[in-house]
Amino acid sequence: MATRTLPSLDGVTWQSVDRRTVFKYGMVLPAFLYAVAWIVYPMVFLLRLSLSEGVGGAFVGLENYVDVILSPSFHEAVVATLLFAVPSVGLELLFGTALAMAYNSVNRFERSVQTILLLPMVLSTFAVGLMFRWFFSSNLGIVNYLFGTIGLPEPVWLSDPQLAMVTVVAADVWQWTPFVFVLVYAGLQTIPESLIEAAKIDGATRLQRFRYIILPQLYPVLLVTALIRLIMAFKGGDKIFAMTGGGPGGSTKTLTMLIYENAFSFLNTASAAAMSFLFLVFIILVSNVFIAALSRVNEAR
Amino acid sequence: MSTTSPLDTDALLDRTGTLFVALATLVALFPIYWILTRSVMTTRASFRLPPIWIPETVTLDAYESILIQGAYFDYVVNSLVATLIAVVVGLVLGIPATYVIVRYDFGLNLDHHLGFFFLSIFMLPPIVATIPYFNIFRALGSLDSSLWLGLVYAVFTLPLIVWFTRGFIDDIPDSLGEAAEVDGATHLQTFYHIYLPLIKPGIGAAAIISFILTWNEYFFALVLTRTEAKTLPVATTEFVGQYNIAWNELSAGIVITIAPVAVFLLVTQRYIISGLTKGAVKE
Numbered sequence: 001m002a003t004r005t006l007p008s009l010d011g012v013t014w015q016s017v018d019r020r021t022v023f024k025y026g027m028v029l030p031a032f033l034y035a036v037a038w039i040v041y042p043m044v045f046l047l048r049l050s051l052s053e054g055v056g057g058a059f060v061g062l063e064n065y066v067d068v069i070l071s072p073s074f075h076e077a078v079v080a081t082l083l084f085a086v087p088s089v090g091l092e093l094l095f096g097t098a099l100a101m102a103y104n105s106v107n108r109f110e111r112s113v114q115t116i117l118l119l120p121m122v123l124s125t126f127a128v129g130l131m132f133r134w135f136f137s138s139n140l141g142i143v144n145y146l147f148g149t150i151g152l153p154e155p156v157w158l159s160d161p162q163l164a165m166v167t168v169v170a171a172d173v174w175q176w177t178p179f180v181f182v183l184v185y186a187g188l189q190t191i192p193e194s195l196i197e198a199a200k201i202d203g204a205t206r207l208q209r210f211r212y213i214i215l216p217q218l219y220p221v222l223l224v225t226a227l228i229r230l231i232m233a234f235k236g237g238d239k240i241f242a243m244t245g246g247g248p249g250g251s252t253k254t255l256t257m258l259i260y261e262n263a264f265s266f267l268n269t270a271s272a273a274a275m276s277f278l279f280l281v282f283i284i285l286v287s288n289v290f291i292a293a294l295s296r297v298n299e300a301r
Numbered sequence: 302m303s304t305t306s307p308l309d310t311d312a313l314l315d316r317t318g319t320l321f322v323a324l325a326t327l328v329a330l331f332p333i334y335w336i337l338t339r340s341v342m343t344t345r346a347s348f349r350l351p352p353i354w355i356p357e358t359v360t361l362d363a364y365e366s367i368l369i370q371g372a373y374f375d376y377v378v379n380s381l382v383a384t385l386i387a388v389v390v391g392l393v394l395g396i397p398a399t400y401v402i403v404r405y406d407f408g409l410n411l412d413h414h415l416g417f418f419f420l421s422i423f424m425l426p427p428i429v430a431t432i433p434y435f436n437i438f439r440a441l442g443s444l445d446s447s448l449w450l451g452l453v454y455a456v457f458t459l460p461l462i463v464w465f466t467r468g469f470i471d472d473i474p475d476s477l478g479e480a481a482e483v484d485g486a487t488h489l490q491t492f493y494h495i496y497l498p499l500i501k502p503g504i505g506a507a508a509i510i511s512f513i514l515t516w517n518e519y520f521f522a523l524v525l526t527r528t529e530a531k532t533l534p535v536a537t538t539e540f541v542g543q544y545n546i547a548w549n550e551l552s553a554g555i556v557i558t559i560a561p562v563a564v565f566l567l568v569t570q571r572y573i574i575s576g577l578t579k580g581a582v583k584e
Contacts, residue, residue: 031397
C-alpha cells in the first residue's frame with residue numbers, strides 16, 4: 001500500500017517511505033495530541049476523582065459508584081433523561097420524515113421555505129429554552145392566551161411535574177425536527193428514481209411505495225439520524241436549564257442536571273464524577289447498539 | 302380508504318403534504334417572529350395580552366438599553382473571540398488530520414480508529430468534561446478567559462470537522478493526487494495545492510457548523526467563565542429570574558444571540574446542507 005503512488009518498486013527508497021510516514025503522522029499528530037490533552041487527560045483526572053473522596057482526597061475504591069447506583073435521585077435522573085430523550089427523538093423522527101416526504105413530493109416550494117424550516121436548528125438551544133419558557137408561562141404566555149381564547153383549560157405548564165416535561169419536549173421537537181428533515185430529505189434524493197417508477201408501474205399506491213420501497217432505503221439514514229439526535233438529547237441540558245432548572249420537584253432533572261447540581265451546587269464532586277462515568281458508559285452502550293444495527297443493515301444490502 | 306381509488310388517495314396526500322409543509326413553516330417561523338417583534342417594543346407593550354400581533358411603532362429602546370447602558374456589547378465580543386479561536390484552531394488541526402486519515406494507509410486499521418476517535422468526542426457530554434476542566438482551570442488560574450474557553454471549544458469542533466470534510470476529500474479521485482506525486486509534488490504540496498482548493502466547500506461547511514455550535518454553547522461558558530469572558534448565551538440568563546423580566550430586553554438579547562447564525566444560514570445554507578448530509582448519507 002505504501003507504494004501505490006509510485007510507478008514501480010524501484011522508486012521506493014527508504015527515504016521516500018520515510019517522508020511519507022513523516023508526512024502522515026505529522027499531519028494527524030497535532031490534532032491527536034490536542035484531543036488527548038483535552039479529552040483523555042481530563043477523563044483520567046475524572047476517573048481518579050470518582051475513585052477518591054474528593055479533589056486530592058484519599059482513595060476510596062468503588063464507594064462513590066456504589067452510593068450513586070443505590071441512590072434514588074440517580075434512578076430518577078436516568079428515568080427523566082429517557083423520558084426527555086426518547087419521546088423527543090421519536091417525535092422528531094416522525095415529524096422530520098413526514099416533512100421531508102411532503103416537501104419532496106410537492107415540488108412547488110420556494111427555496112426560502114427550506115431556509116425557514118432549517119432556522120430553528122441553528123439557534124442557541126439556551127435561547128430557544130428561554131423563548132419557550134416565556135410562551136408557556138401560565139399567565140404571561142401566548143400558549144395559554146390562545147388556549148383561553150378557544151376555551152381550552154389553561155394549565156400551569158412549567159410548574160406541573162408531568163406537563164413540565166411535555167413542555168421541554170415540545171421545545172426540543174420544535175428545534176430539532178429540521179435536523180431530521182434535512183438528513184432524511186437528502187436520503188430521499190439518493191433513492192434511484194427507477195425503483196419508484198417500477199413500483200408505480202406495478203400499481204403500488206403512494207402509501208405502499210413508502211412502506212415497501214422508500215422506508216427500507218431510508219433505514220441507514222434514519223439510524224444515523226436517530227443516533228446523533230439521541231446522543232445530543234442525552235448530553236444536552238441547556239434547554240432544561242433555561243426552562244425548568246430541573247424542576248418542578250425534580251421531574252425534569254436529567255443526568256446532566258443532576259451532575260451539574262452535585263458538582264457545582266452541592267460541591268459533591270466525587271459523586272458527580274462517578275455519575276459522569278456511568279453516564280458516559282450509558283451513552284457508549286446506546287451508541288454501540290445503533291452502530292451494530294447500522295452495520296447489520298449495511299451488510300444486508 | 303377502501304372506497305377511494307389510488308388516484309384520489311394520491312391527490313389527497315398531495316394536498317395534505319402541501320398543507321403540512323405550510324403549517325410547519327408557520328410553526329418554525331412564529332416563535333422567531335414573536336421574539337423579533339417584541340424586541341422592538343416598549344417594555345409595557347412587549348408583555349401585553351391580548352398580544353400586539355403587528356407592532357405599529359418601532360422602538361430600539363431595548364437594544365439601546367442592553368448594548369449601550371448594559372454590558373451586552375462586551376458579551377458579543379467575548380463570544381466572537383472564543384468562537385473564532387475555536388474555529389481557527391479546529392480547522393488548522395482538523396483538516397490536515399482528516400486528509401491523511403482519508404487518503405493514507407496507517408496499517409493495522411489505524412486510520413479507521415483515528416477517525417473514530419475524533420468522531421467519538423461528539424459523544425462526550427459537556428457536563429462530564431466541565432468537572433475536570435473546572436478543577437484544572439482553577440489550578441492553572443485560567444478560569445474566566447476567552448482564550449482558554451476558545452481552546453476548549455476547539456477540541457469539540459474536531460468531530461464536526463472530520464464529519465463534514467471527510468466526504469468531500471473522499472469524493473476527489475485518488476488518481477489526481479497520484480498524478481501530482483508522480484510529477485514530483487511532495488505530499489505536502491499535493492495536499493496544499495491540489496486537495497485544499499478542491500475541498501473548499503467542505504471546509505466552508507465545517508467552519509460554519511463549528512461556528513454555529515460554538516457560538517451557541519452554554520455549559521462550558523457557564524462553568525468556565527464569570528464576568529470577564531461571559532458569552533452571549535450565558536448573558537441572556539441575566540434577564541430571567543429577577544422580579545421584573547423586561548421581555549423586550551430579553552427578546553433583544555435573544556435576537557442578538559441568534560441573528561449572526563440566522564444570517565449565516567441564509568447565506569450559506571447550501572454548504573451546511575451538503576456538509577451535513579455528505580457525512581450522514583455516505584456512511
